[in-house]
Amino acid sequence: MSSGRSARLAERGPTGRYPEVPGPVPQTPKLTLRDRISGWDVKFSPYVYIAPFFILFGLVGLFPLLYTGYVSLFDWDLLDETHKFIGFNNYIDLFQDDQFYTTLVNTLSIFLLSSVPQIIIAVLLAALLNTNLRAPTGWRIGVLLPYVASLVALGIIFANLFGPNYGLVNGFLELVGLDRIDWQASRFASHIAIAVMINWRWTGYNALIVLAAMQAIPKDVYEAALIDGASAFRRLVSITLPLLRPTLIFVVMTSTIGGLQVFTEPKLFDSMPGSNNGGSSNQFQTVTLYLYQTGFESQHLGYASAIAWVLFLVIIVIAVINFLLTRRLAGTGEKK
Amino acid sequence: MRHQLSRVGTLAIAVLAASVAVTACGSSDGASGGSTGTSGGKVELTIGTFTEFGYEDLLTEYMRLHPNIKITQHKTGEGGPYHQNLFTKLAAGHGLEDVVAVEEGYISDVLARPNLFNDLTKIGPKDVTPDRWLPWKYEGGKAKNGALIGYGTDIGPEAMCYRSDLFKAAGLPTDPEKVAPLFATWQSYFAAGDQYVAHTHKAWFDSDSQTFNAMHNQLPIGFLNTDDSLAMETNPQIRANWDTVTAAGERGQSAKLTAFSPEWNNGFKTGAFATTVCPSWMLGVVKEQAGPKNSGKWAVTAAFPGGGGNWGGSYLAVPKQSQHPTEAAALAAWLTAPEQQIKAFQKTGNFPSQVKALTDPALLSTTDPYFGNAKTGEIFSEQAKKVERAQYKGPGDGKIKENAVSPALQAVEQGKSPQDGWQQAVDAAKKIIK
Numbered sequence: 001m002s003s004g005r006s007a008r009l010a011e012r013g014p015t016g017r018y019p020e021v022p023g024p025v026p027q028t029p030k031l032t033l034r035d036r037i038s039g040w041d042v043k044f045s046p047y048v049y050i051a052p053f054f055i056l057f058g059l060v061g062l063f064p065l066l067y068t069g070y071v072s073l074f075d076w077d078l079l080d081e082t083h084k085f086i087g088f089n090n091y092i093d094l095f096q097d098d099q100f101y102t103t104l105v106n107t108l109s110i111f112l113l114s115s116v117p118q119i120i121i122a123v124l125l126a127a128l129l130n131t132n133l134r135a136p137t138g139w140r141i142g143v144l145l146p147y148v149a150s151l152v153a154l155g156i157i158f159a160n161l162f163g164p165n166y167g168l169v170n171g172f173l174e175l176v177g178l179d180r181i182d183w184q185a186s187r188f189a190s191h192i193a194i195a196v197m198i199n200w201r202w203t204g205y206n207a208l209i210v211l212a213a214m215q216a217i218p219k220d221v222y223e224a225a226l227i228d229g230a231s232a233f234r235r236l237v238s239i240t241l242p243l244l245r246p247t248l249i250f251v252v253m254t255s256t257i258g259g260l261q262v263f264t265e266p267k268l269f270d271s272m273p274g275s276n277n278g279g280s281s282n283q284f285q286t287v288t289l290y291l292y293q294t295g296f297e298s299q300h301l302g303y304a305s306a307i308a309w310v311l312f313l314v315i316i317v318i319a320v321i322n323f324l325l326t327r328r329l330a331g332t333g334e335k336k
Numbered sequence: 337m338r339h340q341l342s343r344v345g346t347l348a349i350a351v352l353a354a355s356v357a358v359t360a361c362g363s364s365d366g367a368s369g370g371s372t373g374t375s376g377g378k379v380e381l382t383i384g385t386f387t388e389f390g391y392e393d394l395l396t397e398y399m400r401l402h403p404n405i406k407i408t409q410h411k412t413g414e415g416g417p418y419h420q421n422l423f424t425k426l427a428a429g430h431g432l433e434d435v436v437a438v439e440e441g442y443i444s445d446v447l448a449r450p451n452l453f454n455d456l457t458k459i460g461p462k463d464v465t466p467d468r469w470l471p472w473k474y475e476g477g478k479a480k481n482g483a484l485i486g487y488g489t490d491i492g493p494e495a496m497c498y499r500s501d502l503f504k505a506a507g508l509p510t511d512p513e514k515v516a517p518l519f520a521t522w523q524s525y526f527a528a529g530d531q532y533v534a535h536t537h538k539a540w541f542d543s544d545s546q547t548f549n550a551m552h553n554q555l556p557i558g559f560l561n562t563d564d565s566l567a568m569e570t571n572p573q574i575r576a577n578w579d580t581v582t583a584a585g586e587r588g589q590s591a592k593l594t595a596f597s598p599e600w601n602n603g604f605k606t607g608a609f610a611t612t613v614c615p616s617w618m619l620g621v622v623k624e625q626a627g628p629k630n631s632g633k634w635a636v637t638a639a640f641p642g643g644g645g646n647w648g649g650s651y652l653a654v655p656k657q658s659q660h661p662t663e664a665a666a667l668a669a670w671l672t673a674p675e676q677q678i679k680a681f682q683k684t685g686n687f688p689s690q691v692k693a694l695t696d697p698a699l700l701s702t703t704d705p706y707f708g709n710a711k712t713g714e715i716f717s718e719q720a721k722k723v724e725r726a727q728y729k730g731p732g733d734g735k736i737k738e739n740a741v742s743p744a745l746q747a748v749e750q751g752k753s754p755q756d757g758w759q760q761a762v763d764a765a766k767k768i769i770k
Contacts, residue, residue, distance in 0.1 A: 078423055078424070078427045079423065079426060079427050079445075079449050079452070099767075156598075159598065160598050163598060163599050163602075164599065165592075165593070165599050165602070165603075165608075166598075166599055166602045166606075182750060184750070185747075185750035185751065271594040271597040271598075271599060271746075272594050272595075272596075272597065272742065272743070272746070273596045273597060274416050275738070275739070275743070276739070277739055277743045279743075280743045280744065280746035280747035280749075280750055280752075281743070281744075281747045281752070281760060293739070296420060297735065297739065298735065298739075298767075298768055299423065300770070
């Protein structure tokens, strides 16, 4: 930032600082307004150019984050005229709240049931798409189609498919001689149903990102491995996965952040329309759904803010764990 | 020189753009409120409604009668988002319409904050007297401190709908007059249910929670005592209803279909249950879900176990935020007059809550071919008069019903014991009123 200005000062010498030195002053031009403006320009304008982003981020990102933290220290109900400061009591209550742990376990369970198969299938799908297919663009658009469909429409359709009495899935199970499953009542079954919904939507999207990274891997590495007699599996493990590492880290991160904030799918899956309960006994209520219910239905904004902050911290912790794991798992071939 | 000037220019533009971005965010909510103002000597009023109130033509008529008033109606499709918006703007202190509609399920939360609304007995026209409405409807719009918060618009008097073809197959009477005794009391209702289940091995009613809510609504106080403490553990009647319904459910009377879910809609088509509680507006739901194929199979009778009941209906209130409360109250009073509510009824089928409207020939002559030409106007007019009192509903009552009791009843249907389900309901209710 200061390189331009200091270079100019160096040319001129230190005259400006010693005006009392007698004798003929060498022709040192004074700093004209033009020079000054030019100096300010070089010094400040980069900040101004980038300012709109930070101002917007501050308004819609940072300020709500901090203000949520502030609200979480109060007993703050929507229609109350005064809000009582209660320190960390909301957090203390939260750590003793059974429903919070239920929703946390639900969230992690749905997250694992969705993200793990999703990324494995996405990598395999990308490997398939990377072979010599006819009409490759058609196939690629094909896997992306579920992502383009409206989330709410998907939610309604899947809730219908998994309907306990008249749903297609149970009809099929009965047809092949299996027992019906109450997808609403059973905790684990409901998590699977919701995970299927999430995977349906996101697998193709992730597959395309992985595919793009796969196509960037130089062919000669594979050719060298072939000459050395590496099998297809060995090539996948020792070449493809390590070279996909940055992409996999990105995919895992985004699906972690998304997976821990699952909201629409469990909300629409509930048989009671508009309900935020996540099933009759919260068996598939996620943390965000609980947060929404607390804040906007029960109108306990302080408590909801505390949930939001704890969720934020949980996401950071899990994202860091995932980052380290992914680096290890996909990093076998590379040293740093 | 030119080069530098252009740089200065860009800098200035960037600063300008940034400051516009900041100020744009700051000034937007003043305009969005749709609140009031006067332009050219005209008083501008706004009114907020959800779903269909049938007020469009009436508002035009009101503006013709009062040339100095200009009305804008804000319509929201669904009740849920509408009321969420209502409470958020109440909290914000500005942005609400001059006249707001409040549904019965949310009225307890509004009545709990009388300081945010105008007392209509003070600012409303003096010729509007309590005897305009059914007594229980009028009482339902009053806050605990006696202030009248809302003028009643419509109601949802309850009758019973039943599948006459299924009744016939089970050896039960099918004629509305002969069916009515089966629905005289809850005891006779569940006894008929046992008979039906024994004959058909099919369910008698759609869900525990629909039936429980109907029974619960007949109690003098709701889930909260008049001092706003939880009544669930202290009022044995609530628990008795719970036990009666869950026992009937365990005897096979419940189809275990959550109301308004896609599965419930399917249940109407497949005849999964033989009876359902029918507030006046439910006829439209039955018609839509059972479809034209089942026309004539559903019937409705002027009987409801345990007397009468009400489910639904709305009020018009004038929030303190309004700049023209007197004009707003006058509009609300005019809209809720019997003459206007009859017109709204003819438009939407919303059943009027005004005594005079209940004897209006236009209402009494209404019949419905789908339900075997039942005289629906007469039936519901009769049912409305059977409601004994407005139930006291403390703040959070509606949420306890929706988010504590109904899910817990669903959990019992899914296999939880009635005792564990009750405990779940009580725990959840305590959390809501916390």
